[in-house]
């Protein structure tokens with residue numbers, strides 16, 4: 503039997519079988535070891551190399567079941583760390599138009615973290631009902647830049663389901679995980695997409711006097727021939743293993759400009775730096791360049807620790 507791990511709780515895996523049933527099982531002690539590229543902690547170089555590791559199943563894994571246990575993990579198409587999940591097709595980045603206030607820096611930070619994991623983000627702006635028409639037009643204009651970079655932007659009001667059809671189309675037959683700040687409207691969006699579904703949202707938990715509710719672990723929910731997962735997302739201090747030198751490669755438009763220096767970090771006043779020049783000429787969106795500098799600083803502060 504074959505299935506997909508959709509949740510993991512204290513060593514017990516919830517697996518959706520191909521025949522439609524859901525079972526709760528443990529994993530066999532001796533799962534196959536595999537060769538993969540990873541940082542070899544034992545080596546002095548601490549470089550990525552081919553190492554043999556013992557795999558344990560994680561959410562998203564396609565697994566084989568024998569004698570009511572997971573006996574094998576099928577090769578992963580990919581595997582991301584935040585959230586810790588395998589075989590992800592896309593990440594739906596959820597940002598509120600307002601409440602919390604829209605932040606271009608956070609958007610850029612989240613996009614870079616997603617690209618670092620080799621996934622392309624799809625952006626959804628929720629709570630469009632909280633903006634006036636003029637404000638919404640302005641935001642849409644500013645986000646045009648992101649569409650030009652190749653990141654599609656969708657606009658929804660989850661309360662009235664306005665704009666939900668477009669989201670739904672993108673999710674069909676895919677494994678999608680939601681990511682975004684707490685309060686952005688991720689759980690509400692899932693509830694709006696799946697009829698009869700009632701994930702706990704912030705409004706409800708406030709009403710119960712329990713304070714802020716955050717989604718602690720990933721669960722995949724069946725949706726339109728694929729799966730959708732609610733996750734806690736990153737925090738504004740997360741910078742998933744991104745090194746200073748590679749940061750500019752995660753700002754895709756920077757590659758359109760030549761910087762003649764090998765070790766340039768493209769900071770302000772760097773003489774002869776094509777990227778800084780492009781910023782001065784406003785060919786690169788100024789807020790993108792500012793985000794880049796802010797992330798460089800964040801990485802520097804992490805390195806000092």
Ligand SMILES: Nc1nc2c(ncn2[C@@H]2O[C@H](COP(=O)(O)OP(=O)(O)O)[C@@H](O)[C@H]2O)c(=O)[nH]1
Pocket residue numbers: 628629630631632658659660661682683684685686687688689690691702703704705706
């Ligand atoms: N007006 C409006 N409120 C929304 C919308 N989406 C979510 N909310 C509200 O925003 C709050 C946070 O939503 P929640 O789904 O819990 O956010 P999460 O932390 O990202 O899962 C709740 O009170 C929701 O009712 C929307 O499209 N419009």
Ligand SMILES: [Mg+2]
Pocket residue numbers: 688689690702703704715716717732
């Ligand atoms: Mg939530």
Ligand SMILES: [Zn+2]
Pocket residue numbers: 761762763766767768769772774775776777778
């Ligand atoms: Zn440069």
